[in-house]
Amino acid sequence: MPREVPSVVVPFDCSDKRLKERWTEKRAQDLANFPSPFRMLLLGPPGGGKSTLIKNMVIHQRPRFDEVYVIHEDFSEDPSAPGTTEYDDLDATAMMSEVPDLAFWNEVTAGDSPDEPPVKRLVILDDLEMKGRPERLRNLQTLFRYVSSHKGFSVCMAHQNFFSLEPVIKKCANIFFVWKPKDRMRWA
Secondary structure, X not given: OOOOOOOOOOOOOOOOOOOOOOOOHHHHOOOOOOOOOOEEEEXXXXXXXXXXXHHHHHXXXXXXXXXXXXXXXXXXXXXOOOOOOOOHHHOOOEEEOOOOOXXXXXXXXXXOOOOOOOOOEEEEEEOOOOOOOHHHHHHHHHHHHHHHHHOOEEEEEEEOOHHHOOHHHHHHOOEEEEOOOOOOOOOO
């Protein structure tokens, strides 16, 4: 006996997409309290305040992030050659200089219980060079496409140039902050 075709779209939940915060009236009172998971790009010149905006967004989150991973090109674990300290005040879960592959993110989420509320996680990417780094680009694409949506990670990426970003990153991002470029000519 043939089955009847539904006349409406039938919603199907994806079992690995558990973190689904929404805009509410209370959340809308604080514009820095974006529903997770999100993919945010902050684009502007050096010293414009991109990292400061990321930190403010982190402290405004309700509920707060349970884990924060910071990936910064200038991070160093070598005490004889210290790197950036701009995210030291966040008390990050992990600080890294390279974008990990999918195996790392799978390990991070391996202990998550489907019977408990999802863990709210954030990855901050700051000052990463894109050119000549095929493995980094592949890992960034995986982070923006799969890890963010299926593993429930929010992602904030601060970068100086919109045009040098990988197209997948721009396509997957759903929040954009763009700073006005610094004017090189002074007009009278």
